[in-house]
Amino acid sequence: MRRKANRKFTTGPSPKVPISHLRKIPGFLYTAEVSAKDFKPQSCIGGFASLTGFSLQDFLNRDFYNTSVVKQNDFKRLQRFRNSIAHKSKSRGINYHIISNEGKKLSVSEHVILLRNDKRRKLIGGIVTLTEKSGSKRANSRLEKDRLRFEKIEELNKHLIEINQLKDEFLANTSHELRTPLNSIIGFLTLITEGYYDSDDELRLFTRNALDSSYHLLSVINDLLDISRIEAGKVQLQIERVYVDELLREICSLFKVQADQKGLDLECSANSSPLFAAADLRKLRQVLINLTGNAIKFTMNGKVEITAEPQNGNLRFAVKDTGIGIPKEKQEKLFQKFIQIDGSTTRKFGGTGLGLVISKHLVEMMGGKITIESEGLGKGTTMHFTIPRWTKEEE
Numbered sequence: 001m002r003r004k005a006n007r008k009f010t011t012g013p014s015p016k017v018p019i020s021h022l023r024k025i026p027g028f029l030y031t032a033e034v035s036a037k038d039f040k041p042q043s044c045i046g047g048f049a050s051l052t053g054f055s056l057q058d059f060l061n062r063d064f065y066n067t068s069v070v071k072q073n074d075f076k077r078l079q080r081f082r083n084s085i086a087h088k089s090k091s092r093g094i095n096y097h098i099i100s101n102e103g104k105k106l107s108v109s110e111h112v113i114l115l116r117n118d119k120r121r122k123l124i125g126g127i128v129t130l131t132e133k134s135g136s137k138r139a140n141s142r143l144e145k146d147r148l149r150f151e152k153i154e155e156l157n158k159h160l161i162e163i164n165q166l167k168d169e170f171l172a173n174t175s176h177e178l179r180t181p182l183n184s185i186i187g188f189l190t191l192i193t194e195g196y197y198d199s200d201d202e203l204r205l206f207t208r209n210a211l212d213s214s215y216h217l218l219s220v221i222n223d224l225l226d227i228s229r230i231e232a233g234k235v236q237l238q239i240e241r242v243y244v245d246e247l248l249r250e251i252c253s254l255f256k257v258q259a260d261q262k263g264l265d266l267e268c269s270a271n272s273s274p275l276f277a278a279a280d281l282r283k284l285r286q287v288l289i290n291l292t293g294n295a296i297k298f299t300m301n302g303k304v305e306i307t308a309e310p311q312n313g314n315l316r317f318a319v320k321d322t323g324i325g326i327p328k329e330k331q332e333k334l335f336q337k338f339i340q341i342d343g344s345t346t347r348k349f350g351g352t353g354l355g356l357v358i359s360k361h362l363v364e365m366m367g368g369k370i371t372i373e374s375e376g377l378g379k380g381t382t383m384h385f386t387i388p389r390w391t392k393e394e395e
């Protein structure tokens with residue numbers, strides 16, 4: 001009964017497609033509005049007409065597919081299934097039957113995902129027949145292609161959702177990172193200009209705090225500028241002979257006060273014979289500063305060690321700490337922009353989540369590779385990276 005009543009919604013030409021064409025196109029994709037009650041399709045690509053013998057216009061009529069194509073017994077189950085997808089972002093599949101315009105029963109499999117784009121939500125569904133004549137290799141390979149295409153869409157969707165969340169987190173973190181030192185500078189300078197200090201020592205302390213916050217603000221801004229210059233391909237390298245032992249000593253003395261303040265041992269050691277890297281000195285220094293800064297930041301007690309040793313045609317640097325460690329499953333992600341292990345932890349420690357991305361870009365631009373090694377939370381971290389060794393021929 002439902003079937004007949006709904007046919008009158010059909011508008012425009014409704015070509016009757018012979019069932020023999022079914023083998024040619026095994027399925028179709030649709031987008032639909034998220035609705036608890038009706039099925040409101042918005043677009044459809046692929047072989048709906050060839051598969052069912054109904055026109056595309058039929059499909060786009062609200063609820064036509066559910067009430068006139070889907071087998072009556074399966075209708076409620078399909079509706080419940082789509083509603084459940086509309087409330088979860090997980091994609092899922094369902095098998096059911098449809099009846100073609102010529103009355104032929106076909107088994108189909110439908111896979112639906114919820115696409116969120118800003119505040120709008122819609123469903124994307126892919127429907128493929130399971131009753132393809134299995135003798136047709138072409139049909140099977142089309143089915144497989146459709147399935148792969150669908151998996152790609154699904155993957156892309158997950159990726160978009162993730163990027164969107166990262167963007168939000170980044171904006172929240174970055175504005176926090178910019179505002180905190182700025183508020184602190186304003187606060188201390190106000191105390192000074194209003195004369196709210198009791199002694200010269202206190203005046204010096206307030207000035208020192210304002211200055212520290214200014215440096216911190218500068219480093220956040222520099223990180224943001226660096227990453228945008230790198231991504232725009234505007235960073236140029238000046239490869240030269242870098243005396244590694246001297247550079248490591250410089251890094252150590254740069255971080256000595258910070259390490260002492262936290263009661264950490266800081267050791268820098270290069271190989272016994274002098275080592276030379278073929279690198280851009282400023283960029284290599286920047287990478288070591290990023291990694292050593294992180295090692296000290298994320299270590300509460302114990303030791304931070306910076307080493308370099310020859311490995312084939314490269315030098316292998318390691319910045320090793322006994323700090324909070326990094327869970328294995330999170331390690332690879334840290335080289336993606338704006339990723340921090342956990343927003344709340346990082347808020348405690350500060351940072352924008354850009355240091356490792358910048359370091360990875362710089363190391364790779366210099367011809368090396370950077371990797372993380374950590375046995376997990378609480379077990380310390382070692383950041384390794386390679387840089388080509390300076391060879392005699394380059395002199």
Ligand code: ADP
Nearest residue numbers: 294295298340341346351352353354355356381
């Ligand atoms: P930032 O330190 O500015 O947040 P990074 O890109 O340098 O950005 O680091 C990204 C994240 O990687 C940090 O927020 C932290 O969660 C993690 N991380 C980096 N180095 C270490 C380390 N040595 N020990 C533990 N966690 C680390």
